[in-house]
Amino acid sequence: MSAPQSQNRHLPDRLQTPMARMLRSWEALLVVVFILIFTANSFASPYFLNVWNLSDATFNFTEKAMIAFAMAMLIIAGEIDLSVASIIALASTAMGLVMSAGYGVPVIVLAGIATGLICGAINGALVAGMNLPSIVVTIGTMSLFRGVSFIILGDQAFTGYPKEFAFFGQGYVFWVISFELFLFAVTAVIFYILLHRTNFGRTIYVIGNNPVGALFSGVRVARVRFILFLLTGLMSGVAAVCLTSRLGSTRPSIATGMELEIITMVVLGGVNILGGSGSILGVVLAAFIMGMVTFGIGLLNVPGIVMSIFLGLLLIAVIAAPKLIWRK
């Protein structure tokens, strides 16, 4: 039997070292952009290089970033959740109701997180259970969730949260490290491990690259999708606790439009909007970049609308850069 002989050539594990790969990555580009923006800001305003100012600046992105981590996983898996800001509104409303009924801080926090989980479960059940397209489902629940809080609140607001509740959005853990910044760091590490170091994270990439192939490889595709929506709902609930605590009140218009800022952050972080690739590190860097841009421009007393023009241009510039640089 002399069919093709196997020469047993040795295949290397990798052609590039992880370091070489890192240097050519999207994340490396983001680090460069971050340094540029940081330097520009420190020249533009004398108030920029102050630890307390910088610490304040992190409030610009911590809540969004916590949701962005879960959103990144969802987008890598080829899904999306446009209802996150509405989940915040509903979760915040639920907290207000519980607070009005006289419950204490633990129950208020629990109500926010539980509402997030329930909303996530609704999205997940519709998308994963009934196999509906997530963009349509979450456009629907986006109106639904916020609509419910409008019905409950009308033009009223819940105020008068207990003093201790302020800790989640205004408190400091250590020196200039706010509770939100601390929570941001902890969730970044958890999501990094979940996406890049576990079997679960691997299946997210598999589903994002080829959902049919995933099914044919024994991946429980529907279950993974459901869990991802649940996680996104959970993080929206957590963000709702922080945001409500920081603002000290609940209005039905809370966090309006935040879903687009979160998706911007995810895409800026190098996550492929069509699914299949991206990293948590990229999202962390994108969060810092967006926070610094917003803060820097704010220090220059530029109005908010101009700020959104800058963020839009930044997104387009960063997305277009590799296509221009590496065209050949």
Place this chain on the structure above:
Amino acid sequence: MPTSAPVLSLRALSKSFPGVKALQDVQLDLYAGTVTALIGENGAGKSTIVKVLTGIYQPEAGEIFLDGTAVKFPSSEAAAAAGVSAIHQETVLFDELTVAENIWLGHAPKTKWGLIDVAAQRRQAAALLKSIGAKIDPDILLRELGIAQRHLVAIARALSIDARVVIMDEPTAALSHKEIQELYDLVETLKSKGKAILFISHKFDEIFRIADHYTVFRDGQFVGAGLMSEATETQLVQMMVGRAVDQIFPARVRNIGDVVFTVAGYSHPTEFADIRFSLRKGEILGFYGLVGAGRSEVMQALFGITKPSAGAVNLDGKVRVIRTTADAIAAGIVYVPEDRGRQGAIKGLPIFQNASLPSLTKTSRGGFLRLAREFALTREYTQALDLRAASLDQDIGLLSGGNQQKVVIAKWLATKPRVIILDEPTKGIDIGSKAMVHEFMAKLAAKGLAVIMVSSEIPEVLGMSDRVIVMREGRIAAELVGDAMTPEALVRAAAGLGEAA
């Protein structure tokens, strides 16, 4: 046979991709009214040359001559305008458009207002379809057509741009026996219309039946060309693989044991009914039938993709309920799908992540990945299959079809299955990889694995199987063993004909 100057020639053409020289100094000549077969293993550069000829890839060096004048095809429009048309492996047509719209897309007849002249479009489409003997209504949506009819539409489209060069890239890969005959007739029609035809195929009987000239590529290089009438099969195979392949099917060490797997009364509301068979340790059970006989559907139900309406499976004496693919894999039943690109390989992810995917619970610890184990597992299982790649972290999508198939097979073997189902395991892969897969299957059976092989190629079914089940219209039409396994018996059972007179 015309001996005039070629309509289209390529000279000293080169094209490379990162890490791969896809074409190196190749040449090719196509003559009017003549079929030229392009022969080569997967990875020989056949698909690349099709893409160069249709303006999708730009060569780095070399020239394309059309009627002796040097031309360039900077875009697919330019290639089409020059009269080059391709009918691809997976034909590029649009499901949601009508047949007439598909034929005329991009160059539809216009009214004086510049709008598409729908009536003329339909009329001309009908005329084109008639000229190639296709009985297809130009008004129906493409998605209602089968693969064979789609090919006819693609050919009508090629004629609609008044193509002088028609490239047919594995046109028969998904066709039934009867449809292939019709395609041959069509190629004759195209020849008589003076078209220069480039015919790419892995099937030798087909090439000998239809081609006038041949050109052989190996590893991106030109090996030789000549007249089919002066070539022999052995000669061509040697040119292709650069070595002698003395036997096509490996000798088997038959080591058949007890029944391990029994399927009883498997039924589905629409696809199949009352499927019952048993499989022994070390046995290769062939499933033969025409395309659409329900073989893949049965296999996918056994693998937990679709749910049967009735029936039971028994593995190692225990009744198993298989509701999901994860259940099937846990039970030790794995499936190497026919549609490798969509169902088998996870393109975009590296080789090692593809190979370790169903074994992640074994390579990981407490749900956490252990990459070193994944690499080791991948190396262990791909080495035996002689995988050809640059490294194990290369995107599987960059490999040739045969090598992708090796990774897919490796990923299932790594789960240490009891029953492996291979659905058209050698479809569309080159002769070298094919022999490799066959040899490997024989080894697996010898080691005691129970193998089910779905195949539409009679020589493969007969050459590899210990026993053959023939399916027709969703039911088992015949079960053949030993001397009863003849090509004639298979064809008769599959077509629903009675015993030979």
